[in-house]
């Protein structure tokens with residue numbers, strides 16, 4: 001691995017939080033996959049494109065990009081060794097030879113200059129110490145006219161189903177877990193505009209995308225997944241057992257109202273940003 005600018009993030013994503021995600025990648029992929037079609041439509045990957053997937057994690061979007069690029073390739077970069085280890089195994093299992101996974105900090109990674117047609121990210125661009133520096137570095141690897149498309153979380157909206165269902169747990173969550181620090185740093189479109197303009201991008205647009213987020217097979221399964229998530233455990237594990245048991249019961253009851261034959265799916269929303277390198 002090359003130089004690291006984000007040491008705390010590197011430590012967090014290489015520790016138990018990264019391992020938990022890698023071990024449950026299928027759950028996280030289902031959770032976040034509801035926005036993939038919008039991301040890929042915006043990225044408009046073409047045959048023979050060279051794609052970069054920033055903060056690729058276990059690589060589901062890298063593999064979809066590689067399939068779409070055909071004779072091109074998709075490079076996934078991530079700071080987390082356990083996530084990348086899983087990404088490589090999954091690519092081999094799915095027989096996708098045109099994926100490459102590299103460990104590095106996207107803020108400072110020495111990407112080949114102008115060697116990328118499209119850069120994408122599903123929630124992997126929020127964790128930088130210096131966003132303008134990171135996007136400048138990412139911009140350098142895009143060829144002139146190259147495209148950037150990424151998804152970042154929007155601020156929780158109390159009117160949304162997911163906010164309502166998990167409200168009893170969220171009320172007890174005081175601070176983000178180490179890996180989640182920075183998670184909401186690109187949740188304001190004005191901030192996204194500012195950062196990308198500073199990094200030299202043009203044609204910046206940020207639009208809301210609504211989708212269904214798959215939480216589990218049924219209410220109990222969804223609650224198991226939610227209460228095992230690192231940011232939730234980080235806040236709730238130190239509370240008295242009777243408090244967490246009561247919150248879990250309340251959340252499970254709320255989840256039950258959303259059980260369907262396709263599982264528990266709750267409406268959610270993210271920001272989708274596109275930009276080009278002039």
Ligand SMILES: C[S@@+](CC[C@H](N)C(=O)[O-])C[C@H]1O[C@@H](n2cnc3c(N)ncnc32)[C@H](O)[C@@H]1O
Pocket residue numbers: 006009013018028029032054055056057058059060061077078079080083104105106107121122123124125127128
């Ligand atoms: C919320 S996860 C999303 C993972 C993946 N894109 C997905 O949708 O499943 C964020 C990812 O960003 C990675 N990450 C955090 N900071 C990074 C950095 N500075 N450079 C590269 N990757 C980073 C983490 O290791 C993690 O895999």
